Amino acid sequence: MTVLERTAEAAAAKSGLVMEDREHHLFRVARRAFVEEDVLEEERRQIFDRCWLYLGHGSEIPNNGDFVTRSVGGRELVFNRDRGGAVHAFLNSCPHRGATLVREPRGNAIAFQCFYHGWAFNVNGRFASRYAEGNYGEGHYSGGCADLVATPRLEHYRDFYFINFDRSAVGLSDYLAGAKEYIDLVADQGEVGMEIVGSDQRYFIDANWKLLAENSVDGFHGVPTHSTYFDYLQKVGGVSMGDANNRFRGAMHDLGNGHAVIEYPSPWGRPMARWTPAWGEDRREMIAQQRARLVATFGQERGLRMAELSRNMIIFPNLVINDIMAITVRTFHPLAPGRMAVSAWALGVKDEDERLRALRLFNFLEFLGPGGLATPDDVEALESCQRGYRNLREAAWNDISKGMPRGADAHTDDEEQIRCFWREWDRRIAGGWA
Amino acid sequence: MSAAPAPGPTRSDVEDFLYAEAALLDDWRLSEWFALFAEGATYQAPTAGAPEDDDPTKSLFYIADDYVRLRERIGRLNKKEAHAEYPHSRVRHMISNVRITGVGDGSSDVTCNFVVYRSKNGKVDTFFGHSLYVIDWSGEAWRIASKRVVLDMDMLYPGKLSIVI
Numbered sequence: 001m002t003v004l005e006r007t008a009e010a011a012a013a014k015s016g017l018v019m020e021d022r023e024h025h026l027f028r029v030a031r032r033a034f035v036e037e038d039v040l041e042e043e044r045r046q047i048f049d050r051c052w053l054y055l056g057h058g059s060e061i062p063n064n065g066d067f068v069t070r071s072v073g074g075r076e077l078v079f080n081r082d083r084g085g086a087v088h089a090f091l092n093s094c095p096h097r098g099a100t101l102v103r104e105p106r107g108n109a110i111a112f113q114c115f116y117h118g119w120a121f122n123v124n125g126r127f128a129s130r131y132a133e134g135n136y137g138e139g140h141y142s143g144g145c146a147d148l149v150a151t152p153r154l155e156h157y158r159d160f161y162f163i164n165f166d167r168s169a170v171g172l173s174d175y176l177a178g179a180k181e182y183i184d185l186v187a188d189q190g191e192v193g194m195e196i197v198g199s200d201q202r203y204f205i206d207a208n209w210k211l212l213a214e215n216s217v218d219g220f221h222g223v224p225t226h227s228t229y230f231d232y233l234q235k236v237g238g239v240s241m242g243d244a245n246n247r248f249r250g251a252m253h254d255l256g257n258g259h260a261v262i263e264y265p266s267p268w269g270r271p272m273a274r275w276t277p278a279w280g281e282d283r284r285e286m287i288a289q290q291r292a293r294l295v296a297t298f299g300q301e302r303g304l305r306m307a308e309l310s311r312n313m314i315i316f317p318n319l320v321i322n323d324i325m326a327i328t329v330r331t332f333h334p335l336a337p338g339r340m341a342v343s344a345w346a347l348g349v350k351d352e353d354e355r356l357r358a359l360r361l362f363n364f365l366e367f368l369g370p371g372g373l374a375t376p377d378d379v380e381a382l383e384s385c386q387r388g389y390r391n392l393r394e395a396a397w398n399d400i401s402k403g404m405p406r407g408a409d410a411h412t413d414d415e416e417q418i419r420c421f422w423r424e425w426d427r428r429i430a431g432g433w434a
Numbered sequence: 435m436s437a438a439p440a441p442g443p444t445r446s447d448v449e450d451f452l453y454a455e456a457a458l459l460d461d462w463r464l465s466e467w468f469a470l471f472a473e474g475a476t477y478q479a480p481t482a483g484a485p486e487d488d489d490p491t492k493s494l495f496y497i498a499d500d501y502v503r504l505r506e507r508i509g510r511l512n513k514k515e516a517h518a519e520y521p522h523s524r525v526r527h528m529i530s531n532v533r534i535t536g537v538g539d540g541s542s543d544v545t546c547n548f549v550v551y552r553s554k555n556g557k558v559d560t561f562f563g564h565s566l567y568v569i570d571w572s573g574e575a576w577r578i579a580s581k582r583v584v585l586d587m588d589m590l591y592p593g594k595l596s597i598v599i
Contacts, residue, residue: 105483198493199481203590206557225517228510236506342593346494358491362498371479371496373510376596380518383593387555 018426025404034208058159059195158187178255190349207382219413238277258316258424260417326364456527472577518596523554540572559592
């Protein structure tokens, strides 16, 4: 049987969109999965309505009364801290007639009031308007029908808040599974915690959302797509790329539930804590102190792992925490099969020395974000894939087979971490297809 | 008694300079564009929606280049491997509302509005906002001492800032 015949046969299983043939080391994904509206509808029901979705970081609402608005899983939400300090996630629709209640991206409030008819709410979600007798029955005040509607589930791990629209979903801790260890490697970097630093980067990509999930943990594309970034690193950063055969040798870990990480030694500098010559001698000592603190606190092995190694992690379905030349937290949501909205943040150490904070932000932008020296080429790659899928009637499959003969001993520039994502995607989508 | 003429260039002089700068960008003469910058100059773009006086050492920007990184940004864009801009997109900068907002010793603070169109792959991207310049006119040739591109958009709809605004 030829490869193409095997593909057709194996694809009959599960969703019909992902086919894995371990015997022949073949893993293929149907390009239909990136372009068809009914696939997206199924994703909304089976994935976005049922998985834990990243909402925000607790540091974004540090004070009682703080709020931010968010679009998550196709919903419009308010993420806030009430007057007693409790954290909430409300659907940002007035219970009265549905108008958007909170229309500022962030702020501090002692109450929310709808501009349309004036219904008002305490920031804990309780209906707070009081009208003269005869306007409303008693149930309106005590029955909850006029209170803000909260997301069915809201939980956090190490200040990363997640929501779930499925009341019966497993708890967040079980869902995150092995990803918790890698969140810890980030969350433990600050002595008094971590925080989102300043503004977010919000942008759009004309590509299917799953292309960014793949790209965010794709070690294979790094050198070919980002050769100009590596040229920059060598020229200005004073770093050596090393032997091509040993470049980025690290490990890939299947973290369960579709989550995966690659962890590897990298050529770039890391504010926490790997010095690079471009940063100058004056910062060398500061970085050395950070490194020494990590080792003193967490021991030689874990401390150096935190300081030295880079990590790209996908938490299924749409959260990326990449601890690379800076730490970025990135989430993305489909608007259409061929378009997604991306939100990205820089995560830094709370109470960080201002020189290190400046370095962290400067270093972030050398690679990351829509104006970085690398991310724009990722956006271009994703959009060019989406354009390429116009040919799917004749060219129907993506190949994600790299490294399969290596089995569990996957390299970081193999595609096993991407296969972890797709196996979970397939499992969840297959559950919903007739 | 009439007031002494204000020191420094006139708005018309500044407009000529900004139009010439824009033409270099539209023509992808990026090395010549970079040569307009003074040594030690900065080139910055805060995130859409951020305050125009945001501080890149405290808040996340899109671009916060020092002179060296700006040079390398341009060096990168001149390569075929800068994939987002190879083949080059077609670009047109519209500059208006030029104002001189301050005059110092040998330099002027200048603001202008911009609309930049970029087209590629059947898609038109529109960037709009205003720019804040410090233009050093003390030497023989004028030099840009700093340029801050402030996008007056609530989000970055085009998805990337792969061209120079």
